[in-house]
Amino acid sequence: MNVNRIVAGVATVVALGAVVPVAAVSAASAATPVAQGVQVAHDHGHGQHTPRIVKDWLKAWNAGDGKRLGSLFTKDGRYTDHAFGPVFVGPAGVEQWVANTYGGIDGVHGELRWAERHGDEIVFGWTFSGHIKGAPSAFEVPAVTVLKVRGSKIASNDDYYSFAEVAEQSGLPADWNPGA
Numbered sequence: 001m002n003v004n005r006i007v008a009g010v011a012t013v014v015a016l017g018a019v020v021p022v023a024a025v026s027a028a029s030a031a032t033p034v035a036q037g038v039q040v041a042h043d044h045g046h047g048q049h050t051p052r053i054v055k056d057w058l059k060a061w062n063a064g065d066g067k068r069l070g071s072l073f074t075k076d077g078r079y080t081d082h083a084f085g086p087v088f089v090g091p092a093g094v095e096q097w098v099a100n101t102y103g104g105i106d107g108v109h110g111e112l113r114w115a116e117r118h119g120d121e122i123v124f125g126w127t128f129s130g131h132i133k134g135a136p137s138a139f140e141v142p143a144v145t146v147l148k149v150r151g152s153k154i155a156s157n158d159d160y161y162s163f164a165e166v167a168e169q170s171g172l173p174a175d176w177n178p179g180a
Contacts, residue, residue, distance in 0.1 A: 050115045053149060054124050057157075061110050066098030067091075074153040083163040084178060094157075104178060105130040107138065122147040128161055132178075136171035 053072060060069035070091030073079070079088045079097050088097040102108055108130040115124035124147075129140040143161035147154050167176050 050112065050124075051117050051122050053147065053152070053154065054112065054115050054122060057145075057147075057154075058110050058112055058126070061098070062108075064098060064102045064108065066095035066102075069098055070094035072154050073157070074150055074155050077154050077156065079157045080159070082158060082160050083166065105132050107131050110143075113142075120149050122149065132166075132170045132172065137169060139166045139169035141165045141169065 056072055057069065060066075060072065070093075073091050073094050075090055077090060077094065079094050080086075081097070086097070086100075088094055109128075111127040111129075113125040113127060115122065123144065125142065125144050127140055128143040129138065131138040141161050143159060145160070146156075146158045148156045164174060167174055170176075
């Protein structure tokens with residue numbers, strides 16, 4: 001399995017306005033490990049097949065601990081939110097990303113659905129939920145994160161989910177801008 005093909009597929013789905021966890025596309029891939037050394041985990045982050053860095057990422061994210069999440073990144077590590085557009089660099093940038101998210105969204109939570117690893121690339125599907133401050137309703141959307149690791153640290157983190165779906169579920173207009 002080529003992780004770059006997964007990312008291209010996710011990007012195509014995101015461009016169409018919805019994110020579908022790639023592992024959910026094939027019942028066979030959801031039930032058994034995929035060929036070419038990829039590990040598939042369906043244990044919600046608690047089992048031996050989920051990469052430690054994914055477990056640590058979700059634990060720090062769910063705790064709102066930007067410092068701890070930032071410590072998982074290389075000094076030049078890059079976080080990119082492909083739904084909203086911002087890019088943050090380095091541990092301090094990651095800490096700022098978490099502060100921004102928790103500053104604008106109550107009840108932020110991520111629930112792991114699956115994870116796959118191929119060499120220095122890890123892709124995991126999760127559910128991103130919360131309640132944007134001032135919005136009439138909460139949201140719960142599927143998300144896909146692509147990590148590239150260097151040694152034991154994250155060199156890049158790309159998050160993919162549907163901005164339109166977040167706005168719709170939250171009861172916000174389609175042209176809503178979180179920075180406005």
